[in-house]
Amino acid sequence: MECFHWLRHRCQRLVASDGARGWYSPPDGLPAKRRREAGGRRRTVLARRGPYQTEYQAVSKEYRGNAIRTTKYSLLSFLPVNLFQQFRRVANLYFLFLVLLNWVPAVEAFQKEITMVPLLVVLMVIAFKDALEDYRRYLFDKKVNYNSVHIYSSQKHVGRKSRTVVSSSGSAGDEELLRILQLYSDNKIRTTKYSLLSFLPKNLLEQLHRFANIYFLFLAALNFVPVVEAFQPEVAVIPVVLVMSVTAIKDIWEDYRRSKLDRFMNKLYCQVYRSKQKAYMDQHWQDVRVGDFIRLSCNEIIPADVVLLYSSDPRGICYIETANLDGETNLKQRQVVADLPLQVRCSGG
Numbered sequence: 513m514e515c516f517h518w519l520r521h522r523c524q525r526l527v528a529s530d531g532a533r534g535w536y537s538p539p540d541g542l543p544a545k546r547r548r549e550a551g552g553r554r555r556t557v558l559a560r561r562g563p564y565q566t567e568y569q570a571v572s573k574e575y576r577g578n579a580i581r582t583t584k585y586s587l588l589s590f591l592p593v594n595l596f597q598q599f600r601r602v603a604n605l606y607f608l609f610l611v612l613l614n615w616v617p618a619v620e621a622f623q624k625e626i627t628m629v630p631l632l633v634v635l636m637v638i639a640f641k642d643a644l645e646d647y648r649r650y651l652f653d654k655k656v657n658y659n660s661v662h663i664y665s666s667q668k669h670v671g672r673k674s675r676t677v678v679s680s681s682g683s684a685g686d687e688e689l690l691r692i693l694q695l696y697s698d699n700k701i702r703t704t705k706y707s708l709l710s711f712l713p714k715n716l717l718e719q720l721h722r723f724a725n726i727y728f729l730f731l732a733a734l735n736f737v738p739v740v741e742a743f744q745p746e747v748a749v750i751p752v753v754l755v756m757s758v759t760a761i762k763d764i765w766e767d768y769r770r771s772k773l774d775r776f777m778n779k780l781y782c783q784v785y786r787s788k789q790k791a792y793m794d795q796h797w798q799d800v801r802v803g804d805f806i807r808l809s810c811n812e813i814i815p816a817d818v819v820l821l822y823s824s825d826p827r828g829i830c831y832i833e834t835a836n837l838d839g840e841t842n843l844k845q846r847q848v849v850a851d852l853p854l855q856v857r858c859s860g861g
Contacts (some may be wrong), residue, residue: 561664580656582649585642594639607631623739633730637723693802699816700798701778704771706764715760728752777815783807820848 558568585593598604607630614627706714719725728751735748778798785805786793792807797815800806806818814832823830828848835841 559664580653582653583646584649585646590643590646594642595635597642598635598638604631604635607634626737626739629734630730633726637726641721689803696802698798699800701774701815703774704767706767711764711767715763716756718763719756719759725752725756728755777813780813780815782812820846823848 558564558571560568560572562568599608611627611631615624720729732745732748732752736745778796780797781794782797782800783792783806784795784800785791785807800816805821806816808814808818820830822828830846831843832846833841833843
């Protein structure tokens, strides 16, 4: 009932008010909202390659470029900035205080140089880690900044290159085709991290990336110094060697399982079109090259990046599962590339 009274009161107020301000006001030149904004400050858009170059040059000086920079250091600022950030941690300040306290003759417990070694090692390892992370950020920034983008230009438009599909089964004397194919590697899958020669140095390097292993290795090495020797040097090495050996065995077992899976995927067969036989022939996935025409069937594993050129579906679509890539089990829809001129260079014409 209260809602009804409110609606009735609202209608009476609208009827009593000016008709031009009622439910609908016909446009008089500009809409009401535009009329209110006409007296205010207008917003102007200036194109970089538009007709108003003088105004653009005057306005663009207030803005910086679009280069992305996520790095924290430069060559000159790395040492002071990194030391400042490390000594913001209470632990580093505590150990620095102990080092300085050991230089006082009244409370000296160890040799002055020995007390500085642990702190210097920790600071150097963390500085090396920060430098490596900052270098990776620099590479990522460089990759993003140098990505190509299409920008409108008022100059005469140059014809865009057409997209062409070229078969890899062209004539043997086609030098242009051979030059293009040499730019791409084969389709052999390799997800293993090690080889027989690189396992020992690479695995040791990965394990020494962990701060705990470096710490215990430093304690074991420090035990070889006669001044601070607490145990027999051989006994102090046993825990570090045991932990690193167990980790190495685990890593090599996981890498062996990846190697078996790689061999299984590389030896799978697919049907590749051959111009000499004028038919689709069975071939290992590891032998597939860029430009091969592949015929796929239902529920078939596809260990390659392919472009859909034809589908048995009348709508030109197919459904794929990408659980091996992103873990999603729902089917994703892919469509045949539209407006793609096909150019097939075959030896048989």
